[in-house]
Amino acid sequence: MLDKAKIARELGLARSVMTGETRIHMEGDARMIIEGHSGLLEYTGESIRVRAKGMLLHIEGEKLMMEALTAEDLILVGKIDKILLLKPEEC
Amino acid sequence: MERLTGTVTVLLIGSLPPKELNRLAASLSLQDVRREKKGTSMRLRAEDFNALRHLLRGSGLKVRILKREGLPFVRVMLRHKAAFVVALLASLLVIWGLSQTVLEVRVSGIHNETMKRQLLELMAGLGAERGAFREKVDPRAIEESVLRSFPNLTFASLHQRGVTLELFVVEAVKPPEIFRRSEPVNIVASCEGLITKVTVLSGMAWVRPGDTVRQGQLLIQGYDPSSGSVHANGEVYARIWQTGAGEAELYETVRVPTGRAHERMVIRCLGLEICLFQGKVPFKDYNISKEGGFLLDGLYLPIAWEKQRFTEVELRRQQREEEEVRRQAAQRALTDALNLVPGGARIVDKRLEYSKIGEEKLAARLTLESFAQIGVSVQDK
Numbered sequence: 001m002l003d004k005a006k007i008a009r010e011l012g013l014a015r016s017v018m019t020g021e022t023r024i025h026m027e028g029d030a031r032m033i034i035e036g037h038s039g040l041l042e043y044t045g046e047s048i049r050v051r052a053k054g055m056l057l058h059i060e061g062e063k064l065m066m067e068a069l070t071a072e073d074l075i076l077v078g079k080i081d082k083i084l085l086l087k088p089e090e091c
Numbered sequence: 092m093e094r095l096t097g098t099v100t101v102l103l104i105g106s107l108p109p110k111e112l113n114r115l116a117a118s119l120s121l122q123d124v125r126r127e128k129k130g131t132s133m134r135l136r137a138e139d140f141n142a143l144r145h146l147l148r149g150s151g152l153k154v155r156i157l158k159r160e161g162l163p164f165v166r167v168m169l170r171h172k173a174a175f176v177v178a179l180l181a182s183l184l185v186i187w188g189l190s191q192t193v194l195e196v197r198v199s200g201i202h203n204e205t206m207k208r209q210l211l212e213l214m215a216g217l218g219a220e221r222g223a224f225r226e227k228v229d230p231r232a233i234e235e236s237v238l239r240s241f242p243n244l245t246f247a248s249l250h251q252r253g254v255t256l257e258l259f260v261v262e263a264v265k266p267p268e269i270f271r272r273s274e275p276v277n278i279v280a281s282c283e284g285l286i287t288k289v290t291v292l293s294g295m296a297w298v299r300p301g302d303t304v305r306q307g308q309l310l311i312q313g314y315d316p317s318s319g320s321v322h323a324n325g326e327v328y329a330r331i332w333q334t335g336a337g338e339a340e341l342y343e344t345v346r347v348p349t350g351r352a353h354e355r356m357v358i359r360c361l362g363l364e365i366c367l368f369q370g371k372v373p374f375k376d377y378n379i380s381k382e383g384g385f386l387l388d389g390l391y392l393p394i395a396w397e398k399q400r401f402t403e404v405e406l407r408r409q410q411r412e413e414e415e416v417r418r419q420a421a422q423r424a425l426t427d428a429l430n431l432v433p434g435g436a437r438i439v440d441k442r443l444e445y446s447k448i449g450e451e452k453l454a455a456r457l458t459l460e461s462f463a464q465i466g467v468s469v470q471d472k
Contacts, residue, residue, distance in 0.1 A: 039109070039110075040109040040112055041109055043112065043124075043126065045126045064125075065123060065125040066121070066125070067123060068120070068121070068122050069112070069122075069124050070116055070120055070121070
C-alpha cells in the first residue's frame with residue numbers, strides 16, 4: 001500500500017495535498033482557518049465542534065463568529081481559548 | 092467586488108441546527124455567521140438570497156433582512172429618488188464648473204500697486220481674468236506678452252494653482268548712473284552749513300573752509316579757465332545742523348477687558364461674507380481675534396472660513412508715566428531729525444529740549460550737529 005505521507009515528503013509537497021487531511025492555520029488567538037472540514041457538529045458563541053478527517057475539532061472561546069463558511073472551508077474569528085483534537089471514539 | 096454585486100445580511104429566526112447550517116454552506120457562500128438571541132445572523136451575496144429562501148422552505152425558520160449593501164440596492168434606492176439624483180448631479184456639475192474656472196488672479200514679486208494693476212489689466216486682455224475657463228488660459232503667451240509690454244521686468248512666470256492664477260514677476264535692477272565727463276555739471280549745497288573742507292578734482296571752487304552756505308548755493312562750478320565748461324567733480328564737507336520734532340500724548344486710553352466674550356463663524360466666498368451663528372456683536376467696544384483658513388486649502392473652491400472671537404473691553408483714560416512720554420517724544424524727534432541728515436554724515440553732537448503743548452501733549456525738539464559731504468551735482472543750465 002502506498003504511503004502517501006512518505007511520497008509527499010519525498011516530493012517536497014505539503015502532506016495534506018496527498019492525504020487530504022484537514023489543514024488548520026491560526027493567526028494568534030483571534031482567527032483560525034480550517035481547510036477541508038467535513039461539517040459542523042455544534043455551534044454557539046462560546047464553542048464550536050467541527051468534523052475533520054479522522055478526528056473532531058473542539059474549539060472554545062468568546063464571541064466566536066464564522067467569518068466565512070463553505071462546504072470545505074471555515075474561517076473562525078473571536079477570542080479562541082482552547083482547541084481540542086478528539087478521536088471519534090472519545091466523543 | 093462584493094460592493095458591486097451586493098450583499099444581504101439576514102437573521103434566521105428560530106433554531107438552526109448545525110446539520111442545517113452545513114446544508115446551507117454546501118450551496119451558498121456564508122459570511123459572518125453568528126448566533127444571536129433570536130436565531131442566527133449571516134451575510135450572503137444578494138444573488139444567493141432567493142436560493143436561501145428556497146433551501147429553508149419547510150424548515151420552520153423565518154428570514155428577516157437586516158441590511159442590504161452594495162450597488163444593486165443603491166440603484167434601486169436612486170430609482171425612487173429622481174430629484175435627489177438630479178440635485179446631486181447638478182451639484183457635481185457646479186463644483187466641476189467652479190473647479191475649471193479661474194476665480195482669482197494675483198500678481199506677486201513686485202510692490203508697485205500701479206504696475207500690479209497694469210499687469211492685471213494686460214492679463215485680463217489676454218483672457219486671464221476672473222471667470223475665465225482655466226483651459227483657455229495660455230501661460231506661455233501671457234508670460235511673453237508681459238515681458239514684451241514691461242521692459243523693466245526680467246522674469247515672468249504664470250502658475251495655475253487650483254482656481255487661482257498667480258503671475259510672479261521680477262523687476263530688473265537699474266544700472267548705475269553713468270558719469271559723463273563731457274556734460275557740464277555744477278556742484279551745489281544740498282543743505283545749509285559751515286564749510287570745513289573743499290576738495291576739487293575738476294572745476295572751480297566758489298567756497299572756502301569757514302564760509303557758511305545756504306541750500307542750493309554753488310560750491311564748485313563746472314568751468315575751467317583753460318578748457319571752458321567741464322563736469323565739476325569734487326567733495327565739499329560742512330558742519331550741518333538738523334532739527335527734528337516729535338510729540339507724545341500725556342494721557343492714553345487703555346482697553347480693559349470686562350470678561351465677556353462672543354464668538355461667531357464667518358464663511359467667505361467670492362467677496363460675499365456670511366455669518367453662520369449669532370452674527371451681531373453685542374458689545375460697543377471690543378477686541379477681535381481671528382482664526383481661519385481655506386476649505387481644501389483654497390485649491391479647488393474659493394471658500395474661506397473664519398472663527399472670530401470678540402472680547403468686550405472698557406475704554407479708560409489714564410495719565411501715562413512721564414519718563415515714558417519723554418522717551419517716546421525724543422524717539423520721534425530723533426527719527427524726524429535723522430531723515431534730514433544726509434547719508435554718510437558723522438553725528439558729533441545733539442541737543443534735546445522738551446516743551447508742553449497745552450495739557451495733552453509733550454513736544455521734543457532735537458538738534459543734531461554733524462559733518463557731511465553736502466555737494467550734489469546739478470546740470471549746468
